[in-house]
Amino acid sequence: MSNAYVIDAVRTPRGKGKKRGALASIHPQELSAATLNAIQERNGIKPEIVEEVVMGCVSQVDDQAACIARYAVMSALWPNSVPGYTVNRFCGSGLQAVNNAANHVQSGSMQIALGGGVESMSRVKMGADMNGRDFNIGNPNIQKHYNLVPQGISADLIATKFGISREEADRFAESSQIKADKAIKEGYFKKSIVPVKIEDGTIVDTDENPRIESTFEWLSDLAPVFKTIGEKELDAIALKSYPEIPKINHIHTLGNSSGIVDGAASVLLASDEGIKKYGLKPRAKIVAMASTGEDPTIMLTGPVSASKKALAIAGLKADDIDLWEINEAFASVVLYTQKSLNIPLEKINVNGGSISLGHPLGATGAILLGTALDELERRQKRYALITLCIGGGMGIATIIERM
Numbered sequence: 001m002s003n004a005y006v007i008d009a010v011r012t013p014r015g016k017g018k019k020r021g022a023l024a025s026i027h028p029q030e031l032s033a034a035t036l037n038a039i040q041e042r043n044g045i046k047p048e049i050v051e052e053v054v055m056g057c058v059s060q061v062d063d064q065a066a067c068i069a070r071y072a073v074m075s076a077l078w079p080n081s082v083p084g085y086t087v088n089r090f091c092g093s094g095l096q097a098v099n100n101a102a103n104h105v106q107s108g109s110m111q112i113a114l115g116g117g118v119e120s121m122s123r124v125k126m127g128a129d130m131n132g133r134d135f136n137i138g139n140p141n142i143q144k145h146y147n148l149v150p151q152g153i154s155a156d157l158i159a160t161k162f163g164i165s166r167e168e169a170d171r172f173a174e175s176s177q178i179k180a181d182k183a184i185k186e187g188y189f190k191k192s193i194v195p196v197k198i199e200d201g202t203i204v205d206t207d208e209n210p211r212i213e214s215t216f217e218w219l220s221d222l223a224p225v226f227k228t229i230g231e232k233e234l235d236a237i238a239l240k241s242y243p244e245i246p247k248i249n250h251i252h253t254l255g256n257s258s259g260i261v262d263g264a265a266s267v268l269l270a271s272d273e274g275i276k277k278y279g280l281k282p283r284a285k286i287v288a289m290a291s292t293g294e295d296p297t298i299m300l301t302g303p304v305s306a307s308k309k310a311l312a313i314a315g316l317k318a319d320d321i322d323l324w325e326i327n328e329a330f331a332s333v334v335l336y337t338q339k340s341l342n343i344p345l346e347k348i349n350v351n352g353g354s355i356s357l358g359h360p361l362g363a364t365g366a367i368l369l370g371t372a373l374d375e376l377e378r379r380q381k382r383y384a385l386i387t388l389c390i391g392g393g394m395g396i397a398t399i400i401e402r403m
Contacts, residue, residue, distance in 0.1 A: 095365025180352025302395020
């Protein structure tokens with residue numbers, strides 16, 4: 001079996017996912033195309049050597065319908081010979097796309113593949129693909145067997161079950177904003193960001209979502225988002241699976257949960273043979289990949305099991321990992337993972353995360369891998385582990401080693 005090497009990783013800036021967001025005027029096909037062309041130009045490759053383009057995308061309707069990976073190839077004006085397919089593993093889609101591309105080159109069936117993701121949350125609203133249906137997606141038999149609730153209720157359930165306080169969540173959210181602000185000011189993201197030109201000629205080259213004014217005091221004043229709907233009905237559904245818990249403590253707010261944004265990313269991967277054939281210089285090696293399933297009620301605990309599985313595959317311990325990118329879907333997810341694996345906080349999301357920078361659902365996993373790689377190079381460290389919680393009760397993790 002061949003190794004899978006990361007040749008390069010790029011992303012767009014993240015624009016706020018609303019009508020007046022910085023990237024709202026850009027079709028998601030074009031956002032993805034911008035990252036494809038950046039990969040081509042930065043590495044001096046001919047696009048026809050790419051044997052597959054795999055894109056993660058969650059809400060595959062409206063502007064994101066009809067196999068956006070193939071349409072991204074077309075929008076980039078790459079040769080018709082380059083195929084593409086789209087994957088949906090909810091918030092893990094972008095990392096799953098990278099892992100799929102890595103699997104392709106590891107298997108020997110391909111020499112060069114590209115994985116990435118895109119989500120334009122300003123143009124295609126979260127949940128648009130559910131068409132207003134409940135969490136059983138029109139299948140009443142599912143609800144007979146599983147106590148399904150929205151992710152926010154699950155995040156608050158994690159906080160309650162594992163003793164994570166509102167203060168801890170807000171302190172973590174504040175730190176995410178501080179770290180992101182520093183990273184932007186110091187130019188840590190510039191290495192991988194693909195500037196995007198919008199219709200009026202403005203160049204967007206900086207993440208729009210961070211709010212440095214989100215101090216602990218400001219965050220503490222925000223109301224819990226899921227308290228009202230939880231106490232009305234949904235808490236009771238969740239607690240059917242956890243009868244030992246008397247009441248859910250609702251700690252998550254707009255300030256300690258991930259931001260809604262637009263964004264895209266691409267990661268170029270090559271096999272041993274591909275590197276030699278095309279004269280490519282790898283930046284990192286894929287060491288291990290893993291996905292796991294969890295209880296779909298509490299739903300968001302998957303980063304722990306997925307990380308443990310990836311570490312076991314790699315023959316590594318948690319202490320061996322220099323940098324962790326744990327997606328900040330909700331503060332409790334990161335804090336639960338940190339406590340469960342005994343990870344020093346100073347190793348986690350060192351340049352901020354989705355609370356400050358935003359979470360473009362289908363793209364985030366690919367973005368986090370690129371962010372981790374850039375920081376490994378900046379710090380001259382060896383290993384990074386990227387992990388995300390996933391809807392429906394799943395987790396995904398990938399370990400990379402800097403070359």
